[in-house]
Amino acid sequence: MDKSILFTPSKIGPLTLRNRTIRAAAFESMAPGNAPSEMLYNYHKSVAAGGIGMTTLAYAAVTQSGLSFERQLWLRPEIIPGIRYITDSIHKEGAAASIQLGHCGNMSHRNICGCTPMSASSGFNIYSPTLVRKMRQSEITAIAKAYGQAVKLAKEAGMDAVEIHAGHGYLISQFLSPYTNHRKDEYGGSLENRMRFMKMCMEEVMSAAGSDIAVLVKMNMRDGFKGGMELDESLEVARTLQNECGAQALILSGGFVSKAPMYVMRGAMPLKTLTYYMPNGWLPLGVKIGGRFMIPSLPFKEAYFLEDALKFRAALKLPLVYVGGLVSRDKIDEVLNHGFEFVSMARALINEPGFVNRMKEDEHARCDCGHSNYCIGRMYSTEMACHKHIQNLPAKLIKEIKQLEYK
Numbered sequence: 001m002d003k004s005i006l007f008t009p010s011k012i013g014p015l016t017l018r019n020r021t022i023r024a025a026a027f028e029s030m031a032p033g034n035a036p037s038e039m040l041y042n043y044h045k046s047v048a049a050g051g052i053g054m055t056t057l058a059y060a061a062v063t064q065s066g067l068s069f070e071r072q073l074w075l076r077p078e079i080i081p082g083i084r085y086i087t088d089s090i091h092k093e094g095a096a097a098s099i100q101l102g103h104c105g106n107m108s109h110r111n112i113c114g115c116t117p118m119s120a121s122s123g124f125n126i127y128s129p130t131l132v133r134k135m136r137q138s139e140i141t142a143i144a145k146a147y148g149q150a151v152k153l154a155k156e157a158g159m160d161a162v163e164i165h166a167g168h169g170y171l172i173s174q175f176l177s178p179y180t181n182h183r184k185d186e187y188g189g190s191l192e193n194r195m196r197f198m199k200m201c202m203e204e205v206m207s208a209a210g211s212d213i214a215v216l217v218k219m220n221m222r223d224g225f226k227g228g229m230e231l232d233e234s235l236e237v238a239r240t241l242q243n244e245c246g247a248q249a250l251i252l253s254g255g256f257v258s259k260a261p262m263y264v265m266r267g268a269m270p271l272k273t274l275t276y277y278m279p280n281g282w283l284p285l286g287v288k289i290g291g292r293f294m295i296p297s298l299p300f301k302e303a304y305f306l307e308d309a310l311k312f313r314a315a316l317k318l319p320l321v322y323v324g325g326l327v328s329r330d331k332i333d334e335v336l337n338h339g340f341e342f343v344s345m346a347r348a349l350i351n352e353p354g355f356v357n358r359m360k361e362d363e364h365a366r367c368d369c370g371h372s373n374y375c376i377g378r379m380y381s382t383e384m385a386c387h388k389h390i391q392n393l394p395a396k397l398i399k400e401i402k403q404l405e406y407k
């Protein structure tokens with residue numbers, strides 16, 4: 001067997017991580033008023049103390065119009081001291097700190113972002129549900145600049161890295177995907193045109209980053225449905241990010257929240273959990289009736305993105321971060337032996353914030369996440385948590401978890 005590199009340091013741009021592990025951006029729902037909280041502080045401190053190389057504060061919107069949920073960060077000057085408090089505590093534990101920056105485009109709602117959601121093209125997003133309007137040239141330029149502004153704020157907040165969200169059907173991905181981009185101008189049509197907005201954002205990001213902060217990009221290998229981005233185009237996007245945009249690492253993911261949400265995480269959406277935590281109204285009823293059709297399940301297996309990710313490894317030189325279905329040290333070592341520089345985990349670290357330290361002690365450590373996806377079902381309305389940490393769960397939710405767990 002190859003010698004494990006898991007606990008060896010490695011670099012992303014100007015940054016050296018103490019080991020090969022990254023806590024994936026996974027929406028904590030711990031930012032009431034779109035500002036950091038004690039809960040957010042405690043969670044990331046616990047992951048840092050648990051041995052992670054770098055922890056990522058999940059999705060922070062670069063403008064108010066880019067917010068997709070209440071309780072989500074909106075990066076603006078008045079919250080920088082609060083974020084600084086979190087980065088300082090992460091550093092004290094010996095880990096690095098990153099923040100995911102994005103704009104959700106068509107995945108918002110007037111109640112959340114205070115405007116009609118906008119995207120590459122106009123339309124209707126049934127998942128919000130909301131009417132969506134096409135972005136004007138001036139808005140495209142302004143949002144690209146907002147990415148640069150957000151990177152400057154992330155630096156002020158003491159972040160070691162930023163992660164640009166270019167996947168999962170968020171705004172950059174809405175421009176990239178032929179499913180959501182029907183523009184007839186220089187931002188639509190050919191792949192070159194569909195990449196234009198991403199390149200504009202990256203230009204602002206890299207100029208704001210300078211040589212002080214590392215820049216990672218999370219992107220889709222496939223959108224996960226017919227008519228979306230496939231490997232051939234995504235490989236071209238990855239090459240462009242590497243060769244023209246200056247990205248220092250890519251995180252290889254997939255899926256489209258408004259069309260193929262479970263492609264990102266696999267397994268089933270726990271619909272009883274989802275409706276249980278939703279506020280009363282017509283939405284839970286809609287989910288009960290249509291949820292099974294709108295959010296189809298996909299089987300889970302360990303390292304479910306590995307086959308696709310290997311094609312990117314073969315085509316690219318820059319550091320690559322593998323994400324998707326890692327729960328055991330054995331699989332993590334296998335992924336690293338394939339030439340990925342880093343591994344990233346979300347659910348394993350929701351289940352067990354100290355999983356990285358445990359892997360140090362036990363070469364065959366495996367976390368106890370059963371992928372019932374309870375953590376996903378509840379995050380829409382209350383703070384992220386694994387069911388294993390919740391006391392007195394109602395019997396119907398316990399039953400659903402048992403039905404959906406894959407082992």
Ligand SMILES: Cc1cc2nc3c(=O)[nH]c(=O)nc-3n(C[C@H](O)[C@H](O)[C@H](O)COP(=O)(O)O)c2cc1C
Pocket residue numbers: 024025026027028058059100165168218253264265323324325326344345346347348375376379384
């Ligand atoms: C509760 C939860 C919230 C998530 N929120 C985000 C997010 O804000 N941004 C993002 O890029 N991915 C998000 N994801 C996806 C994860 O980053 C990751 O790509 C996915 O869960 C697969 O990794 P895993 O198998 O280690 O969980 C989320 C996942 C979970 C479980």
